[in-house]
Amino acid sequence: MSLPTPKPGIMDITPYTPGKSSREAGVVPIKLSSNENPYGPNPKAVAAYKDAAAQMHRYPDAGASALREAIGEVCGLDAARIVCGAGSDELIGLLVHAYASEGDEVLFSQHGFLMYAIYARSFGATPVKAPETNLKADVDNLLAAVTTRTKIVFIANPNNPTGSYLPASEIKRLRDGLPEHVILCLDDAYAEYMDAPDYSDGVELVDATENTVMCRTFSKIYGMGGLRIGWMYAPTAIIDVMHRVRSPFNVNSAAQAAAIAAIKDTGYTEEQRLKNKGQLAWLSSALKDAGLHVFPSVCNFVLVRCKDDAQAKQLIGNLAAEHIYVRDVSNYELPDCIRISVGTPEENQRLMERITAHLGA
Numbered sequence: 001m002s003l004p005t006p007k008p009g010i011m012d013i014t015p016y017t018p019g020k021s022s023r024e025a026g027v028v029p030i031k032l033s034s035n036e037n038p039y040g041p042n043p044k045a046v047a048a049y050k051d052a053a054a055q056m057h058r059y060p061d062a063g064a065s066a067l068r069e070a071i072g073e074v075c076g077l078d079a080a081r082i083v084c085g086a087g088s089d090e091l092i093g094l095l096v097h098a099y100a101s102e103g104d105e106v107l108f109s110q111h112g113f114l115m116y117a118i119y120a121r122s123f124g125a126t127p128v129k130a131p132e133t134n135l136k137a138d139v140d141n142l143l144a145a146v147t148t149r150t151k152i153v154f155i156a157n158p159n160n161p162t163g164s165y166l167p168a169s170e171i172k173r174l175r176d177g178l179p180e181h182v183i184l185c186l187d188d189a190y191a192e193y194m195d196a197p198d199y200s201d202g203v204e205l206v207d208a209t210e211n212t213v214m215c216r217t218f219s220k221i222y223g224m225g226g227l228r229i230g231w232m233y234a235p236t237a238i239i240d241v242m243h244r245v246r247s248p249f250n251v252n253s254a255a256q257a258a259a260i261a262a263i264k265d266t267g268y269t270e271e272q273r274l275k276n277k278g279q280l281a282w283l284s285s286a287l288k289d290a291g292l293h294v295f296p297s298v299c300n301f302v303l304v305r306c307k308d309d310a311q312a313k314q315l316i317g318n319l320a321a322e323h324i325y326v327r328d329v330s331n332y333e334l335p336d337c338i339r340i341s342v343g344t345p346e347e348n349q350r351l352m353e354r355i356t357a358h359l360g361a
């Protein structure tokens with residue numbers, strides 16, 4: 001007899017480390033560690049969430065029909081080719097679950113989002129990293145890493161934690177260079193922040209191919225990370241697969257109601273985008289003035305490089321002691337870097353006061 005043992009790969013997983021915060025009574029932390037919207041959710045989403053409360057004895061709409069219709073309407077997409085999930089994390093996981101098994105490879109770029117490797121391992125597949133060039137995904141390196149066992153290529157565009165993005169032409173070159181059997185998953189968690197003319201969320205590739213999918217989330221610009229809701233736009237055959245593997249009630253009713261209210265309020269979303277853009281510029285230049293190397297970001301966070309690993313660790317620790325939380329990115333192979341979410345003007349100012357004090361000391 002022997003004790004229960006998990007499947008191969010499971011014990012190789014390094015559990016995901018969420019952004020730090022404080023639960024100490026009486027402390028109002030400045031949480032800049034999880035790329036959340038610092039202004040909170042849309043009040044209309046909060047109202048819809050509260051309205052939904054009285055019906056919590058009913059199971060949610062298993063097909064999330066009204067939400068898919070709303071997304072389809074606002075984004076100009078076919079609602080039948082949208083599937084909703086408990087965060088885009090769940091959809092990423094289900095995609096790996098459905099298409100990659102033991103011996104298969106899941107490919108992503110060197111500083112890509114950690115969840116790709118976690119899901120690959122949890123389904124027995126092998127995570128493979130392609131080197132980046134100047135903290136940017138490198139299409140040639142990704143293509144060179146493809147083998148007959150590659151099942152999915154994930155690319156966060158823009159990427160977390162680097163804040164960089166690939167133009168539409170590079171994403172198309174990646175798709176064109178990938179074999180037909182490989183799914184390209186465009187993880188567009190930060191797409192709503194983008195206004196670069198050479199950027200595309202990749203909808204045109206999803207429409208033009210049978211093997212490209214796009215993931216989106218309500219956790220970032222919409223400020224609804226606590227509700228766990230995201231969606232995927234994909235070709236019909238992949239949507240069909242996703243519906244087979246997801247649990248029927250994967251998105252709760254309050255999340256569906258709140259997300260409908262949020263996505264319909266496009267003016268409010270645009271306001272959030274502009275507020276972030278202004279503060280991103282302010283914060284980036286203040287961090288530069290403080291002597292840190294700032295990588296250009298198009299997101300609601302910025303990656304900075306310290307003098308060395310020790311300085312990064314110390315700064316993260318010093319700020320945490322003052323209840324200001326930023327992200328340690330050593331598990332992204334960036335031990336001398338720190339990822340800082342863009343906060344409100346007051347939060348950013350306070351952060352910079354403290355960073356300047358710590359670095360000047």
Ligand SMILES: *Cc1c(COP(=O)(O)O)cnc(C)c1O
Binds near residue numbers: 218
């Ligand atoms: C935040 C984030 C997600 C997912 O978030 P969910 O809350 O699961 O929707 C996915 N990909 C990237 C790159 C992210 O930064």
